[in-house]
Structures are given as C-alpha cells and as structure tokens.
C-alpha cells in the first residue's frame with residue numbers, strides 16, 4: 082500500500098516534468114493557460130523578441146475582462162473606454178491572439194467574461210488539471226480540484242513559450258468547516274470567516290484544501306467564491322476535492338472530455354486519501370458562521386455584521402479603522418453606505434445575482450445609494466436576463482451593466498469616489514482599491530443587497546424568510 086496522498090500531492094505528482102532539488106525548482110506541466118489583457122502584452126512581446134511561438138495554442142485561452150467598459154457600445158459601435166491604455170490593452174490582446182492562433186473570448190463573443198468566471202463555465206477548467214493565469218485570483222479554479230494559481234508576467238511568457246513553469250512544492254493546509262451553514266450564510270461568509278480565523282498572511286507558503294460538511298454543502302459557485310479568496314489569506318492556491326456536485330456542474334460544458342464517464346472515474350479518485358497528513362490543520366464550526374463584513378483594510382478584518390469593531394491590536398489596525406472612518410467598539414451598521422457593488426470573479430455568478438435579487442425583489446435601493454450590478458460573464462448575463470433578474474435590479478433602482486472587472490478594481494470609470502463607503506462583493510478592500518480614497522466593506526451578495534435597501538450595512542436575514550432569522 083503506497084503512502085496516503087493529499088489531493089494537492091496527487092495533482093502535483095501528475096504534472097512534474099523534472100523534480101525539484103535543493104538548488105533548483107521543479108518543472109511543472111501546465112494543462113490550461115488562461116490569459117487576459119493586463120498581464121499578457123509584455124509576455125507576448127518577450128516571446129516574439131526571442132523568435133518563439135506559443136507552444137500550445139490549444140491549451141491557451143484568452144478573454145477580455147479588466148479593461149473592458151461595462152457600458153455598452155454607442156450607436157456608432159464605439160466602446161466607451163475611459164483611458165487610451167485600456168483601449169490599447171484590448172487591441173493588443175486581440176492582435177496577439179490572432180497572430181498566435183489563441184482562441185479569444187473577445188468583444189462580440191457570447192463566451193466573454195471575467196477570466197475566472199469564464200474558464201469553469203466553458204468546462205476549460207477540469208478536476209486534476211494544473212491551471213495558471215497572470216492573475217492572482219486563479220485559485221478560483223481550485224474549486225474543481227484543479228491546482229490553480231496566479232503567475233507573474235515573466236512567467237506568462239515562460240508558459241506561453243514552453244507550457245511549463247518552474248515551481249517548488251508548497252506546504253499543505255486543510256481547512257475543515259464542519260457542521261451545517263445557517264440560512265442566509267453563503268460561500269462568501271465562509272471565506273471571510275476562514276480568512277479572519279487564519280489571518281491575512283496565514284496561508285503564506287501553503288496550498289489550502291477546504292473540506293468538511295459545510296464546504297461540501299456549497300454549490301460550485303459558492304466553492305469558487307471560497308477558493309477565489311485563498312490568495313487573500315496569502316495561500317498559493319485553494320482546492321476542493323471533486324465530487325458529484327462538481328461532476329454534475331461540468332457535465333455538458335463545451336470543453337469537457339468526450340468520454341465523460343471515464344474522466345469522472347479518474348476525477349473522483351483525486352480526493353485526499355484517508356490518513357494523508359497535512360502540514361497544518363484548521364477546523365471551523367460552520368454552524369457558528371454568520372453573515373460577515375469587513376471593518377478594516379485587509380480581508381482578514383472581518384466580523385459578523387453588527388459586531389463591534391474590535392479594539393486595535395496594532396498601529397496598522399488603528400490606521401485601518403481610521404481610514405474606514407469607524408471607531409473601535411461601535412458597530413459598523415450605523416454608517417451611511419454610498420455605493421453597493423455586486424459582481425467580480427468572487428461573486429459575479431448566477432447564484433450570487435439570485436441571492437441579491439431575492440433581497441431586492443419588490444424593494445427599492447435607498448435614495449442616495451448607488452448600486453451597480455455587473456454580471457461576471459456573458460453567460461451569467463444571459464441567464465440572469467432570462468430569469469428577469471435584470472428587471473428586479475433596475476426596478477429597484479440599481480444599474481445593470483455588461484460583464485467585466487469593473488468596480489472591483491476601479492476600471493473604466495466604475496469607481497467609488499473619494500471618502501465614499503462601499504459595500505462590495507469583491508475580494509479586496511485595501512486603501513484605494515475601488516478608487517482613490519474609497520472605503521470598502523467586503524460582504525456577500527445578500528448582505529450587499531440588504532445594505533442597498535437599508536442604506537446602512539445590514540444583515541440580509543432581516544429581509545429573508547422568517548426561517549432565516551437567528
């Protein structure tokens with residue numbers, strides 16, 4: 082009997098081309114290379130300068146997401162880019178993909194979307210794969226049991242040219258969330274609770290495997306939200322063992338293997354073996370998790386909605402509390418919210434929009450609050466519109482846009498003005514992330530929608546069915 086292995090170890094072992102030594106990192110084969118317009122221009126220039134080609138165009142897939150305006154093209158067909166740089170990035174990726182034979186979900190494609198929404202939707206992301214992208218939230222794809230992580234621009238060039246990457250094995254951490262999640266508690270709340278528990282740098286040097294009843298109870302979108310935020314705890318990647326939920330979700334998608342049942346048998350064998358040893362184990366009680374919101378400027382500064390801002394443990398805590406305009410000991414639910422953003426690769430998927438719409442149906446966004454809803458992809462937009470979710474949002478007074486990164490990173494004019502307080506479903510809340518001087522509270526789609534209705538940070542269970550009240 083061979084030694085029991087973790088999911089991470091199994092996927093890693095399948096992709097080692099040259100093992101690492103004390104002196105040199107190993108060479109890892111990459112199954113899927115996702116590309117977007119921000120981190121790829123230099124990488125393409127680099128390989129072209131060296132006379133190299135894209136080694137596996139068939140394993141490379143590109144999208145436009147960061148620099149794309151979320152307002153539609155004008156009557157003249159012109160896209161409303163706010164900066165020349167954004168237009169240039171888009172046009173450069175279009176040209177690079179055309180030159181190198183890389184498929185691009187570009188303008189006009191019904192598959193375009195934020196890269197971490199689009200990849201899984203198309204079935205490009207599959208269990209057991211290695212997935213890389215020049216983007217830190219690539220960990221999202223780990224929800225399917227892929228080993229997925231972000232790489233830098235020079236590494237993007239390396240992968241384009243060789244389909245391989247220099248890597249060292251990370252340490253392994255298992256985060257087990259036991260118990261049943263309460264109604265109104267989502268994958269985002271689990272993510273914020275996990276990060277609050279292990280800390281901003283708590284995952285540094287590790288690949289996290291999320292396990293336990295509460296994690297298994299999440300749908301694939303909730304699992305993607307959880308894995309997406311692994312990087313916010315400093316982790317290299319986040320993974321969840323592929324199970325029937327993953328198998329059912331991927332079935333019938335465009336790029337999945339033709340012999341699906343054979344693939345499924347293999348995927349299900351990837352789960353961590355009983356008795357496998359992790360370098361670190363963390364256990365949380367899922368039933369104890371409440372809707373969460375951040376009070377500071379790091380994603381680990383999270384607490385249940387309505388809980389008092391903790392007393393600062395450090396000068397940086399004090400600085401964060403001051404920046405947010407809060408006071409230690411007070412609940413942040415008393416502060417007027419100016420902007421609510423629903424979207425991003427963390428929470429821009431269909432169930433996220435449904436959760437927000439459930440709160441908003443028949444209600445209005447509080448006057449003086451600006452609410453922006455940006456679907457994560459064209460597929461999400463289509464599905465949401467087919468269900469009439471766009472109407473729920475617009476009738477409530479929210480803006481309904483076309484897919485892109487948008488206000489998550491203050492792109493193309495979608496930003497929070499200096500000093501304004503935003504409740505956002507995205508993943509980063511550092512100073513200025515959503516605009517110069519912007520103050521960001523991270524929360525779930527339901528909490529964000531409830532806050533839009535109330536005009537202050539609000540526990541969504543106030544607006545959900547009686548059963549949800551705890």
Ligand SMILES: CC(C)[C@H](C(=O)O)[C@@H](O)C(=O)O
Nearest residue numbers: 119120147215216217218490
């Ligand atoms: C632009 C890109 C490199 C960046 C990332 O790597 O994460 C962005 O997606 C972000 O979320 O800050």
Ligand code: SF4
Nearest residue numbers: 218425426486489490
């Ligand atoms: S939605 Fe936000 S976090 Fe996700 S890739 Fe875009 S900018 Fe990065």
